[in-house]
Amino acid sequence: MNLDVDFMLSDLPTVFAALPSTLLLSLDSMFWALVFALICGGAQLARIPVLDKVTLVINTFIKGIPLVVQLLFCYYAVPYAVKWFDALVGRTYDPRHLPYFGAAVLALALNFGAYITDVVISSTRAVDRGQWESAYACGMTRFQALRRVVAPQVIVISLPNMTNYFIWLLKGTSLASIVNVTEMLTTARLSASDGYQFLEAYIDAAIIYWIVCAVIEWASGRLYRSAGRYLVAPNGATAQ
Amino acid sequence: METPLQILSKVVPGIISHIPQTLLYWFLPSVLALALGSLLCWARVTNRRNPLYWICTVVISFFRGTPGIVQIYIVFFGLPKLIWAIGYDVSDWTAGVYFIIATTLNLSCFMAETLRGGYLALDRGQVEAGLSIGFSRVQNFVHVIAPQTLKVALLNIKNLEIDVLKDTSVAYTIGAVEIMGYANRMIALRSGLGQLWILGAAAVIYFVMCAVLEIAFNLMVRRISRYEEVAR
Secondary structure: OOOOHHHHHHHHHHHHOOHHHHHHHHHHHHHHHHHHHHHHHHHHHOOOOOHHHHHHHHHHHHHOOOHHHHHHHHHHHHHHHHHHHHHHHOOOOOOOOOOHHHHHHHHHHHHHHHHHHHHHHHHHHHOOHHHHHHHHHOOOOHHHHHHHHHHHHHHHHHHHHHHHHHHHHHHHHHHHHHHOOOOHHHHHHHHHOOOOOHHHHHHHHHHHHHHHHHHHHHHHHHHHHHHHHHOEOOOOOEOO | OOOHHHHHHHHHHHHHHOHHHHHHHHHHHHHHHHHHHHHHHHHHHOOOOOHHHHHHHHHHHHHHHOOHHHHHHHHHHHHHHHHHHHOOOOOOOOHHHHHHHHHHHHHHHHHHHHHHHHHHOOOHHHHHHHHHOOOOHHHHHHHHHHHHHHHHHHHHHHHHHHHHHHHHHHHHHHOOOOHHHHHHHHHHHOOOOOHHHHHHHHHHHHHHHHHHHHHHHHHHHHHHOHHHHHHO
């Protein structure tokens, strides 16, 4: 089998140099996914009329369609949106600099926000009702109870699931390569197209993704063990 | 200028006629992965001195730690080279074959971990009880271990299968023609005219397919846990 090992080794730094843009895309998307999830989860937990049903329907629909379709939809919708926005603020439409990075962030944030909403809801419900009641008994307002008693526990409980989804998201950013966003997979493809050594470049990318995911998983395990030290499960055992 | 309705009436029949392809790209990997995943799972629950355990652990870690699209590319570009080295020419294989192989490998690893979770949740007493009433190891597996493992794992398998159904849309990146491939080809043919409507139609069809799959799995969950209801 003619695997060009020399090229594979020499291309590794090139692909690795694109890791920051993949991480930036992931973190950016994760931030907006969290914002979206907190709005949807908050609406559903607080049973805000109309809004809770609307967010539920939107989330169900988002979860039923592939990320690729969402990415392409946002990608194709960008020129229309920019044209509309430019007309609104009275600017001339310039099709040369379109925010494709933003489109990818929007698609990823909506897709994963819909899943993370479930994590927010289930983690909040996992906190014992007595925690709310004891906070009220101490004279805290609803917001104080949330901020000082409940939210810290929700964050710890949701940590394993959040990490899972972050790893999914990190892997999902590779799909952004099909919508003109320069991240690791695009870089790998471009670096290989000179000599048609795609296999070698993609193996490089796979190795880097693998290492990054393994590191995140390991780090989150350590974090959960130290943060979840005081977390008591219903059966009395502390989190392992 | 065409109205959206005219665009849809031209494109939707074509999209619907490609549903069988999408279902094939979903069904074949699912069946193959159930078999391969069971084997991987079996290797993962044997004792740790077995070198097979470590090999499978590394393989599963790789397939779970890298994006599906990268695996598809690696299979697409690497497998022909590998088979060429053995001495066969597979240049007439279609892109769909590579997609099915890559998805099967990917799904097997997720399936193995899901089944392993179900197997580890199984009460050891059940295994011993089966053996004590004279079941052979095979009988014990078929009548005691497999049904209970499946029951625990089924909810996670449902999520996996829905993900696989949605991820068939990635197949178009290597040139396989299914719903997404057809939609993309139509967008290119029409020079991007009405692209959002075409993608919207594809999205609705994917959503309906996922909803049907979800309902089917929910019925299966209810059936497989029907004895639980009685006990409660």
